[in-house]
Amino acid sequence: MILERIVIGIGILLAHVLNGTNLFDIGTAIKPDFMILLVIFFALRKGGMSGLWIGFIGGLLTDAALGGEEGIGGKVFYKIGIHSLSFSIIGYLLGKFGRISYNENFVSISIFAFFLTLAARGLTYMLFSFFFHPNLNYSFVATSIYNAAIAPLTFFTLSWVYNLDPTSSEGIR
Amino acid sequence: MLWDRLSQLREFISVLFCILFSISSLIWNGNLVVKGVASTQTVSNAVSSSIDSFGSFFKSAYNKLESYESVRKERDSYAKLIEEYKVLPQDINALRAENDLLRKELGFAPKIEYPYIKAEVLSIRLNSIYRIIIINKGKDAGIRPYMPVIGRAIDESNGQVIQALVGKVIAVNNGTSVVQPIINSNFTMGVQIPKTNFWATLSGNSGRGMEAVLNYIDNGFIIDPKLITGKQIGPSLPTSEASFIDSFGNLGKPVFSSSGGGVFPAAIPVGIIAEEGPRSGSFKTAYIKPYIRFEELQFVSVIKKTPDKWVEDWPEEKSISIENPYFGELNFPGEILESKEAGSKDKKPLPAPAPQPIPVPKKIEIKPVNPTTPVIPKEKKKLSTDTDDSDEMLRKLEDTNQ
Numbered sequence: 001m002i003l004e005r006i007v008i009g010i011g012i013l014l015a016h017v018l019n020g021t022n023l024f025d026i027g028t029a030i031k032p033d034f035m036i037l038l039v040i041f042f043a044l045r046k047g048g049m050s051g052l053w054i055g056f057i058g059g060l061l062t063d064a065a066l067g068g069e070e071g072i073g074g075k076v077f078y079k080i081g082i083h084s085l086s087f088s089i090i091g092y093l094l095g096k097f098g099r100i101s102y103n104e105n106f107v108s109i110s111i112f113a114f115f116l117t118l119a120a121r122g123l124t125y126m127l128f129s130f131f132f133h134p135n136l137n138y139s140f141v142a143t144s145i146y147n148a149a150i151a152p153l154t155f156f157t158l159s160w161v162y163n164l165d166p167t168s169s170e171g172i173r
Numbered sequence: 174m175l176w177d178r179l180s181q182l183r184e185f186i187s188v189l190f191c192i193l194f195s196i197s198s199l200i201w202n203g204n205l206v207v208k209g210v211a212s213t214q215t216v217s218n219a220v221s222s223s224i225d226s227f228g229s230f231f232k233s234a235y236n237k238l239e240s241y242e243s244v245r246k247e248r249d250s251y252a253k254l255i256e257e258y259k260v261l262p263q264d265i266n267a268l269r270a271e272n273d274l275l276r277k278e279l280g281f282a283p284k285i286e287y288p289y290i291k292a293e294v295l296s297i298r299l300n301s302i303y304r305i306i307i308i309n310k311g312k313d314a315g316i317r318p319y320m321p322v323i324g325r326a327i328d329e330s331n332g333q334v335i336q337a338l339v340g341k342v343i344a345v346n347n348g349t350s351v352v353q354p355i356i357n358s359n360f361t362m363g364v365q366i367p368k369t370n371f372w373a374t375l376s377g378n379s380g381r382g383m384e385a386v387l388n389y390i391d392n393g394f395i396i397d398p399k400l401i402t403g404k405q406i407g408p409s410l411p412t413s414e415a416s417f418i419d420s421f422g423n424l425g426k427p428v429f430s431s432s433g434g435g436v437f438p439a440a441i442p443v444g445i446i447a448e449e450g451p452r453s454g455s456f457k458t459a460y461i462k463p464y465i466r467f468e469e470l471q472f473v474s475v476i477k478k479t480p481d482k483w484v485e486d487w488p489e490e491k492s493i494s495i496e497n498p499y500f501g502e503l504n505f506p507g508e509i510l511e512s513k514e515a516g517s518k519d520k521k522p523l524p525a526p527a528p529q530p531i532p533v534p535k536k537i538e539i540k541p542v543n544p545t546t547p548v549i550p551k552e553k554k555k556l557s558t559d560t561d562d563s564d565e566m567l568r569k570l571e572d573t574n575q
Contacts, residue, residue: 020296025468031300049184056191064213065296066303067351068344069359070318076344078198079303080207085195092188128302131199135358136380138302 007162011038012054016061030139032146035062036120037154039087040113043095044102045164051091059084079132086123090116104166106152113151117144287438289323289474290314295349299356299467304377305343306352308473312345319343319480321430321437322352324473326464328427328442337442337464338430339473352473355385355443355463363433364443366426372433373459375443379450381460383467385443386450387428390457428461435481 015034018024024032035058043051062083068076094116102108121140128135159165179186198207292310310316319341326337340354353360360377364387371391379386428446432439442464450458 019300020298022297022468033300049187052187052191056195059195060210061213062301064211065298066301067305067307068211069351069353070344074318077202078207078211080202080210081195081198082302084198085192088188088191088195092191124302127199132303133358133378135302136378137304137356137358137382139300139382143300 012058030142039091040116041158043091048092048095051095052088055087055091056084059087082127090120109151110148114144114148117147287476287478289476294470304357308350311348311350316350321476322473363431364428365431384460387459
């Protein structure tokens, strides 16, 4: 049990580190979002609670990567809470309700990855606009398409690493 | 008993915790947990940077193998350039001395040259909701918040290597700093074009990916990026008219930092105007393509310039924010009549204006101009232009006085 959680934790850290690299850039800064792919994978395979917690922890790390900003009087302002909220909500709802309609094949993986990345980024954008300001530069579609394109390979790799087949109904909670 | 009850509510409690923790972190920004979570960033940046270096090693090795011949040609041309550059220091010293002398003669302030610190880029996060760049130098190297950051770029108009603006430092740790690039949605600065009266504010929140937007551009400027090329577009104009357009068409040229905000030194190249944007009230906007290619940035220089004293001492109550940049349309004499004519073209022709009796002023008082006199409202201005041309009005006034 503990070992399993450690391995999942390593996966979250790896996704976070990969999000920070420029290795997968296409053109002008079009990048995939590995963290949301990881959340989608675990939500679909292990259920709502896994989706919730992996989304929450992965989101916290993503928020930490946004960095602080020094304001008046040397006070540093952080943006912790944006991704943790959006990723955990998406992970939980997908694991809770989305698994019923999910029948895994290459096309369904890509479609789920596209729409869920779009939804996660849309929610992140709304939260950022509400708490800070509307960010007109935030990319929705390009990242979603990229995620949809790499989702089948990512799912295959993660299924092999975590030994979680689509047919295994482990931990439906 | 209680444990059993909690176990049953485990799912509900988990969801509630995640939502409440996230929202409270956003509202109560500086709590210890938030600071703890944020501190993990340093470790992940270092790992990301290592992966980048590892990846770029293979990428560059592949590129080098692929373009071996072109690299050899480049090497030969650089060898020639180095020979030429060996002579340059003498010329530079002579020009510098001449420049200092001329500045003194003309009474200009002495040119300040700031020291700078070179730093390596650890991570570029352009795909996130808040775009930042992490560099590997921080407080220990003397970097402080709000120091300007520049980087090497190529000016595509002449092929020269320039030091262009990357952004500014917004947070500093001991060994790393967070840089806010000019394409960050929260970035603003003042820009100008030298030798013109063009001033504008640059904002990173352009909605155009890798471009920034210039706001509050005066209406009188013609925005035509094609002017950069110097090619004639359309029929040739008479000399006087061409010079008029040139004087207003300076927007097609590169823009530089203005130093008006007190953070950036003046005359740092920022970018080239790419396109005219949508109008914002009574002002024009324009999209600007930064010189820096952020996705390829590897090294930067942090200029050791802290914000000017007045920026820190500036009282909050004196700050001005323009909520709605709409000051009303300018109505030039004759424009209103023309627009009325155009609007009622389909209906029927305008009747000839009936002669209006002009009131004779009983006593004309000449008062000194008070600097605090409020601006005449738009309606009153309209009255003067609605009736007739200014020359004709003067003539009528003269007649009545006689």
